[in-house]
Amino acid sequence: MTTYAKAFQIPRLNSQMLAWHTDWESLFGARRPLIVEIGFGRGHYLSHLARQHPDASIIGLEISNECLDSAERMIVREQISNVRLIHATAETALHHLFESASIQQIHINFPDPWFKKNHHHRRLMQADTLALLVERLAPHGELYLATDILDYAEMTGDLLETTMGIVNRLPTAWANTLPGRTITKYEAIAQREGRDCYYFAYQRTADPVPPIPVIKELDMPHAVITLPLDLATITEQFTPIKYAHGETHIHLMDAFFGRSAVLVETHIGEPTLRQHIMIGIYITAGTHDADPAQTPSYTIQLSSIGQPRATEGVHIAVALLRDWVLSLHPHAHLVKQKIKEKALL
Numbered sequence: 001m002t003t004y005a006k007a008f009q010i011p012r013l014n015s016q017m018l019a020w021h022t023d024w025e026s027l028f029g030a031r032r033p034l035i036v037e038i039g040f041g042r043g044h045y046l047s048h049l050a051r052q053h054p055d056a057s058i059i060g061l062e063i064s065n066e067c068l069d070s071a072e073r074m075i076v077r078e079q080i081s082n083v084r085l086i087h088a089t090a091e092t093a094l095h096h097l098f099e100s101a102s103i104q105q106i107h108i109n110f111p112d113p114w115f116k117k118n119h120h121h122r123r124l125m126q127a128d129t130l131a132l133l134v135e136r137l138a139p140h141g142e143l144y145l146a147t148d149i150l151d152y153a154e155m156t157g158d159l160l161e162t163t164m165g166i167v168n169r170l171p172t173a174w175a176n177t178l179p180g181r182t183i184t185k186y187e188a189i190a191q192r193e194g195r196d197c198y199y200f201a202y203q204r205t206a207d208p209v210p211p212i213p214v215i216k217e218l219d220m221p222h223a224v225i226t227l228p229l230d231l232a233t234i235t236e237q238f239t240p241i242k243y244a245h246g247e248t249h250i251h252l253m254d255a256f257f258g259r260s261a262v263l264v265e266t267h268i269g270e271p272t273l274r275q276h277i278m279i280g281i282y283i284t285a286g287t288h289d290a291d292p293a294q295t296p297s298y299t300i301q302l303s304s305i306g307q308p309r310a311t312e313g314v315h316i317a318v319a320l321l322r323d324w325v326l327s328l329h330p331h332a333h334l335v336k337q338k339i340k341e342k343a344l345l
Helices: 003-008 024-028 044-052 065-078 090-096 117-122 127-136 150-161 185-192 231-237 312-326
Strands: 034-038 057-062 083-087 103-109 137-147 166-168 198-204 222-226 241-245 248-257 261-270 273-283 297-302 333-338
Touching (some): 044 057, 044 065, 044 083, 090 273, 103 127, 127 150, 137 150, 150 166, 231 261, 241 312, 248 312, 261 312, 297 312, 312 333
Parallel strands (some): 034 103, 057 083, 103 137
Antiparallel strands (some): 222 297, 222 333, 261 273
8 A cells, every 4th residue: 555545544433332312522532513414335425525715624425335436445545634424324423423403414326216116215315314314414404415316306306305494496396407516427317318307405594493413322231141052052052033013124134152151142123223232131240150050140231242322222122122032931031231222012
């Protein structure tokens, strides 16, 4: 790696490792206006934003590892110092990373239209998400969107028109050209193939909108249980556990035996976040080794595998595993716990 490449190499960030909310001033080393591109593809528009706004902090959100790799190479190649890339969905980043009224510009270029009718709920432009976008914009902040799908443009136009806190900067619902805009590679392909493009430009007003608080992390959950069974027996008796309540879906899938713990592979889906983690059933150090006649004590807590964040769904998952462990033997006993489980029925 060349000297300049090392100098401009930046760590890949994700919503699992950043603080909720994120201190962008510390991350960029300066307090500057925030500009966000959602779904940056290969990163060419991010490069344009970085050149156009050298005094701003540019944040790119993307879920494709291939696109992240490409954009990272571009940042090194072009020596761009005011861009950070984050592996996260828009919903996760906006709910957990950004404070109210903190973003100066949001750019959305050619979002996935999710053509199938039963996939429409996956579209980025939904009423709830749009309300969140607006709430995170600073007063007089700007929202730009481009698409080459007429159906998506019509749907977006209807949503934007009825959304509180923003006004259209264009004389019509959308424009087919936008002066001063750089052309993305996808956009150039659409134009060569004769497809019309539809551009939206909206601005945040100073009017108040319903607040949407940043979703912050809870304390790490744990439970301590005495149980007259060894780890091998606990592993053998494990059966998958599924749970659903509202938009929270949890699946404790499989158990893996180790010398000092049983690790349980767990998927947790919540409205703003999905996690694939391990929850451990750890034998408490010294409680059984010193006196084999003593009933073993186990601590149920998160493993570091999967960079878990202590959301309400994670607390519920630990509670589900706790209840299962307690069911294994009539002499199982809950010693203590720290679990928030208000949604667990």
